[in-house]
Amino acid sequence: MAKRDIISLIRENVIQGRVAQDDEGLDGGMVGEPGVTELIEKALAKRLDVRDIINKGLTEAMNLVGQKFEQKEYYIPDMLASAEAVGVAMKLLEPYLAQSGIKPKGKVLLATVKGDLHDIGKNIVTILLRGAGYTVKDLGNDMEPHSIVNAVRAEKPQFLGLSALLTSTMVNMRDTIQALEESGLRDKVKVIIGGAPVSEEYAKSIGADGYGSDGFQALAVIESLTST
Amino acid sequence: MPREGILVPNPYVRITDEQVQQIHRASLQVLLDPGLICFSKKAAEIFHSHGAEVTTASSADHPHWHIKIPEKLVIEALDSAPKTVKLGARNPDNALIMRGDEPRVYFISGSETNIWLDVDFPAYVKKSDSSIEIQVPEFHPRRATVADLCQSAHVCEHLETLDGYIRTVNIQDEDITEDNKDVNKFFASLNNTTKHFMSGLTKLEQLDNVVRMAELIAGGKEALKENPIISFITCLVKSPLQFVEDTTDTFIEVCRRGLPTVVSSSPQAGTTAPIKEAGIMAQINAEVLAGITLGQMVNKGTPLLYGSVPVMARMDTLGDSYGSVETSQYNIDCVQMARFYKIPNYSTSGVCDTKIPGQQASIERLFSDIVVTLSGPQYLHCAYGLLDCNAVFCLLQAVLDDAHFQMIKFFLKTPRINQQELAETMKQIKEVVATPQKLYIRYIRQVMRSGEISAPYPFEGDGESDSVFALAYQRMNELLAKPVEHIDPDTTAKIFREIPGLLPRLNVYKEGK
Amino acid sequence: MTEDDIIARLKENVIQGRKNQDEEGIDEKLSGTPGVVELTRLALEKNILPEEIINKALTAGMTVVGEKYSTKEYFIPDMLASAEAVGEAMDILKPILEAAKVETKGKFAIATVQGDIHDIGKNIVAILLRGAGYEVNDLGSDVATEKIIDFVKKESPDYLGLSALLTTTMTEMGAVIEALKDSGLRDKVKVLIGGAAVSDEYAQEIGADAYCMDGFQAIKELDSF
Numbered sequence: 001m002a003k004r005d006i007i008s009l010i011r012e013n014v015i016q017g018r019v020a021q022d023d024e025g026l027d028g029g030m031v032g033e034p035g036v037t038e039l040i041e042k043a044l045a046k047r048l049d050v051r052d053i054i055n056k057g058l059t060e061a062m063n064l065v066g067q068k069f070e071q072k073e074y075y076i077p078d079m080l081a082s083a084e085a086v087g088v089a090m091k092l093l094e095p096y097l098a099q100s101g102i103k104p105k106g107k108v109l110l111a112t113v114k115g116d117l118h119d120i121g122k123n124i125v126t127i128l129l130r131g132a133g134y135t136v137k138d139l140g141n142d143m144e145p146h147s148i149v150n151a152v153r154a155e156k157p158q159f160l161g162l163s164a165l166l167t168s169t170m171v172n173m174r175d176t177i178q179a180l181e182e183s184g185l186r187d188k189v190k191v192i193i194g195g196a197p198v199s200e201e202y203a204k205s206i207g208a209d210g211y212g213s214d215g216f217q218a219l220a221v222i223e224s225l226t227s228t
Numbered sequence: 229m230p231r232e233g234i235l236v237p238n239p240y241v242r243i244t245d246e247q248v249q250q251i252h253r254a255s256l257q258v259l260l261d262p263g264l265i266c267f268s269k270k271a272a273e274i275f276h277s278h279g280a281e282v283t284t285a286s287s288a289d290h291p292h293w294h295i296k297i298p299e300k301l302v303i304e305a306l307d308s309a310p311k312t313v314k315l316g317a318r319n320p321d322n323a324l325i326m327r328g329d330e331p332r333v334y335f336i337s338g339s340e341t342n343i344w345l346d347v348d349f350p351a352y353v354k355k356s357d358s359s360i361e362i363q364v365p366e367f368h369p370r371r372a373t374v375a376d377l378c379q380s381a382h383v384c385e386h387l388e389t390l391d392g393y394i395r396t397v398n399i400q401d402e403d404i405t406e407d408n409k410d411v412n413k414f415f416a417s418l419n420n421t422t423k424h425f426m427s428g429l430t431k432l433e434q435l436d437n438v439v440r441m442a443e444l445i446a447g448g449k450e451a452l453k454e455n456p457i458i459s460f461i462t463c464l465v466k467s468p469l470q471f472v473e474d475t476t477d478t479f480i481e482v483c484r485r486g487l488p489t490v491v492s493s494s495p496q497a498g499t500t501a502p503i504k505e506a507g508i509m510a511q512i513n514a515e516v517l518a519g520i521t522l523g524q525m526v527n528k529g530t531p532l533l534y535g536s537v538p539v540m541a542r543m544d545t546l547g548d549s550y551g552s553v554e555t556s557q558y559n560i561d562c563v564q565m566a567r568f569y570k571i572p573n574y575s576t577s578g579v580c581d582t583k584i585p586g587q588q589a590s591i592e593r594l595f596s597d598i599v600v601t602l603s604g605p606q607y608l609h610c611a612y613g614l615l616d617c618n619a620v621f622c623l624l625q626a627v628l629d630d631a632h633f634q635m636i637k638f639f640l641k642t643p644r645i646n647q648q649e650l651a652e653t654m655k656q657i658k659e660v661v662a663t664p665q666k667l668y669i670r671y672i673r674q675v676m677r678s679g680e681i682s683a684p685y686p687f688e689g690d691g692e693s694d695s696v697f698a699l700a701y702q703r704m705n706e707l708l709a710k711p712v713e714h715i716d717p718d719t720t721a722k723i724f725r726e727i728p729g730l731l732p733r734l735n736v737y738k739e740g741k
Numbered sequence: 742m743t744e745d746d747i748i749a750r751l752k753e754n755v756i757q758g759r760k761n762q763d764e765e766g767i768d769e770k771l772s773g774t775p776g777v778v779e780l781t782r783l784a785l786e787k788n789i790l791p792e793e794i795i796n797k798a799l800t801a802g803m804t805v806v807g808e809k810y811s812t813k814e815y816f817i818p819d820m821l822a823s824a825e826a827v828g829e830a831m832d833i834l835k836p837i838l839e840a841a842k843v844e845t846k847g848k849f850a851i852a853t854v855q856g857d858i859h860d861i862g863k864n865i866v867a868i869l870l871r872g873a874g875y876e877v878n879d880l881g882s883d884v885a886t887e888k889i890i891d892f893v894k895k896e897s898p899d900y901l902g903l904s905a906l907l908t909t910t911m912t913e914m915g916a917v918i919e920a921l922k923d924s925g926l927r928d929k930v931k932v933l934i935g936g937a938a939v940s941d942e943y944a945q946e947i948g949a950d951a952y953c954m955d956g957f958q959a960i961k962e963l964d965s966f
Contacts, residue, residue, distance in 0.1 A: 017670060026673055077672035084670060123665035138664065290883060342908055342938065371908075400908055409909075430909070472858055498818065499861055543816040545955065546865065619937070 331604025
C-alpha cells in the first residue's frame with residue numbers, strides 16, 4: 001500500500017466512522033476492510049509522517065464531516081462516530097506525538113461531581129474532544145472535590161470539565177472551584193461546566209470560565225479558550 | 229400499485245361481538261317497526277317490487293310511503309354487496325383498494341364547506357415596549373369559490389398522508405348555478421389532483437355529464453369501470469329513518485350505473501336519534517342497512533360503502549358537537565358494524581367545533597383522529613382543514629393535519645422484533661457495555677437513514693415562542709408552489725366541447741391565461 | 742285537590758317538563774302522577790279561569806324555567822320539554838280562549854323554504870314559540886312559495902318565519918318576500934329568517950324584518966316588535 005493510499009483510506013474511514021475492521025460504516029458493506037485502528041497501525045509500521053497522518057488523514061476528514069453536518073447530510077450520530085474514530089487514532093498516535101514535535105491541543109480532565117452518577121453528556125463530550133485532538137481523561141462519576149483537586153495537581157490539565165444533572169448536586173461544582181482556590185490551583189486551569197440544571201448565569205455566579213449547553217458548545221468554548 | 233394506506237393490525241374494538249349482534253338484530257327490528265318513511269316514489273316502487281311491505285301515507289304536497297323491510301331482503305343485500313371496493317384515480321398508483329374485513333385505513337379529505345378561511349400574519353407591537361414585535365396569524369372568512377376548490381385540490385395533491393380527495397368547499401361564484409355547479413365542481417377537482425375524487429351531486433340531471441367527463445378522463449366507458457376515478461356520497465337518509473326524495477333518486481341512478489357510492493347517514497344523538505348509544509346505533513345501522521338494501525335491489529353487486537357520520541348534539545345549543553368524545557365512540561361502533569358485514573366503512577374523524585386553528589382545534593382533532601384510526605375503518609374522511617364542524621375550510625389547518633397524520637401513520641408501523649434483530653442488537657449490547665463511554669450512538673446511523681426513525685414535529689420552531697402557524701404557513705406556500713398535473717390538453721378540449729356549463733376560466737390551456 | 746293545589750301542581754309539572762302522567766320528569770319519582778295535560782283538564786273541570794291557568798301556572802312555570810336556564814341549571818333539552826308541555830296545555834285551552842275572545846300573543850307561521858328539507862331548527866323554534874304563548878302554524882319543509890303566500894293571504898298571520906340550511910335554497914327566502922310584495926301582503930306580516938346559511942347581512946339584503954340565530958333570539962325579536 002502506497003503512503004498516499006493509506007492516508008486517503010484513513011480519511012475515508014474517519015468519514016465513514018469506522019473504528020475497526022468489523023465496523024459496517026455509514027455506507028454499509030465495508031465489514032472486513034481495515035478500519036482506522038488497523039490503518040493507523042499500518043501507517044505507523046510504515047513510519048509515515050505523524051503530522052501528515054493527523055492533518056491529511058484526521059483533520060481534513062473531520063472538516064469534511066463538519067461540512068456535511070452543516071449541509072444537514074450528516075447528523076449528530078454520524079459526527080460522533082467519526083469523532084470516535086479520530087479519538088481511537090489519536091490514542092494510537094499519542095506516544096509518537098512528542099517526537100514529531102506535535103504538541104497536543106491540550107489536556108482536559110472531566111468529572112461528574114459528587115453525588116451524581118449521570119454521564120451521557122460527559123461521555124459524548126469525551127468523544128468530541130478526543131476527535132478534536134485533545135487528550136482527555138475521564139475521572140469518573142460522584143467525584144469528591146478534593147479528589148478532583150488532586151487529579152488537577154497531578155495531571156496539570158489546561159481544562160477541567162464538570163458535569164451534573166441534578167439541582168441538588170450542581171452545588172458541588174461551586175465546592176470544587178472553591179477547593180481549587182484553596183489549593184492555589186484555580187488560576188492554573190480553566191473550568192467549564194455543563195449539565196441540565198446549570199446555565200450561563202450559574203457558571204458566572206460560581207466563577208467558572210465557561211458553560212456548554214451541549215457537547216458541541218463545550219467543544220467550541222474550549223477551542224475558543226485554547227491559546228494558540 | 230394502489231396506495232398503501234396504513235394497516236391497523238389489532239384494531240381497537242369498543243363493543244363486544246355480542247353487542248354487535250344485538251345492534252344488528254335491533255336494526256332489523258327497527259326496519260320492520262316503525263320501518264322507513266320514504267319520500268322517493270322510485271325507491272318505494274323498488275322496495276315494493278322486491279316484496280317489502282309498502283303503504284302509501286297521505287300527503288298532497290309531499291307524498292311518502294311507509295316501508296317495512298323484511299330481514300330476508302337485508303340479508304340478501306348484505307350478501308351481494310361487494311366486500312372489496314376499488315376506487316380508481318387519474319394516476320393508477322393512487323388507486324384505493326378496500327376490503328371490508330381488512331382494517332387498512334385510507335385518509336381522505338372532506339366535506340363541503342361554505343366558508344374559506346384566508347390567513348395572513350400581521351405584526352403586532354407590545355404596548356409597553358414598542359421595540360418588541362410579534363407576528364400573529366389572523367383568519368379572514370369569506371365565501372368559497374371555484375378557484376379555492378382548485379387550490380385546495382392542488383394542496384391536497386401534495387399532502388403526503390392524504391390518500392383521496394373529497395371536495396372541500398361549496399363553490400359560490402356569481403356564475404355558478406344549480407345547473408352548472410356539479411360539472412364545475414368535478415372538473416376543478418379532477419383537474420388539480422390525480423388522487424381519487426369523491427363528491428356529492430347537487431342535481432341528478434347533471435349525473436350523466438359528470439360521468440361522461442370521468443369517462444373522457446379515464447379513457448372510455450370500460451376504462452372508467454376498471455378504474456372508477458370518481459365516486460359519490462349520497463345522503464339518502466334524513467334521520468330518523470326517512471329517505472329523502474332527491475338524494476334517494478340520485479342514489480338509485482348512481483347504483484344503476486355501477487359507480488361506487490357511499491350510503492350515508494348523519495343522525496345527531498339527542499335530536500334526530502336517541503341520546504343513548506344503544507339507540508343511535510340501532511337507528512343508524514338500520515338506516516344504512518336500508519340504503520344498502522335499496523342499492524343492491526337496484527343493481528345487484530354495485531359497489532357501496534357503509535357510510536357513517538353519527539354525531540352528538542351539544543347541550544347548550546343542540547348544534548353538532550363533533551368534538552365530543554361520544555361522536556368518536558359512535559363512529560368506532562359503526563366501524564365494527566361495517567366490519568361485521570364485511571363492507572368497507574366510510575368513517576368520520578377530525579371534525580372540531582372551534583372556528584379557527586388553535587389549541588382547541590388541535591386537541592379535538594387529534595383525539596378523534598387517533599381513536600377512530602385505531603379502530604381500522606377503510607375510508608376515513610378525517611376533515612383535513614375543516615373547522616367549525618363542517619362550515620369552514622382552512623388550507624393552513626389542512627397542512628397542520630397532515631403533520632399529525634404522519635405521526636399516526638408512523639405509530640402504526642409494524643414492530644420489527646424478531647430473532648435476527650435480537651441477535652444483532654445483543655451483539656451491540658455486548659460491544660457497547662465493554663466500552664468506557666457505553667454509548668450506542670454509532671449504531672443509530674443506518675437506522676436513521678432508512679426512515680425508521682420518526683421525524684421531530686415539523687413546525688417546531690426554536691422553542692422560545694410558538695411558531696407552528698408561521699412554519700405551517702410557509703409549508704402551505706411551498707405546497708402551492710409545487711406543480712400539479714393537469715388533465716392533458718386533448719382531453720381538456722374534448723371535455724370543454726362535450727360537457728355543457730363549464731366555466732371557461734377553468735381551462736388552463738385557454739389563450740390569455 | 743283545591744284550586745290552589747291544582748295550579749301549584751300544574752306549575753310544578755311545567756317546570757318538570759311533564760306532558761302527561763307517563764312522563765318521568767326531571768326528578769323521576771313523578772311517573773304515574775298527573776302531568777300537564779291531565780292537570781289542565783282538571784283545572785278546566787274545576788272552572789278555574791283559563792287566564793289564571795296561563796298566568797299562575799304556565800307562564801309562571803316557564804319563568805322559573807327561564808331563570809334556571811340562565812343560571813345553567815337547565816339546558817336546552819329541559820327548556821324544550823317544558824315548552825312542549827305548555828304547548829299541549831295551550832292546545833287544550835285554545836278553543837276556550839277563542840270562545841272567550843282572549844288573544845294569544847300572536848299568530849306565527851313557520852316554514853322551511855322550497856327545495857330544503859332541513860327542519861330541526863324550525864321544529865325547535867315552533868315548540869319554543871308555542872311554549873311562549875304564540876299560536877304557531879308549522880307549514881312543514883320544502884314548502885312551495887305559492888303555498889306560503891296562500892297561507893298568509895288566507896290566515897293573516899302576524900309573523901312569518903322562514904328557515905333554510907343551504908346556500909342554494911336560501912335564495913327562496915328572497916323570492917317569498919318578493920311574492921309577498923307582489924301580492925300586496927308585505928306590510929301585513931313581519932318576516933323573520935333563520936338557518937345556518939343566512940345572517941344579519943342577508944336579512945337586510947332581501948328586506949326581511951329580522952335574522953334570528955336561534956329560537957331564543959326569535960322570542961326576543963318578537964317581544965321587541
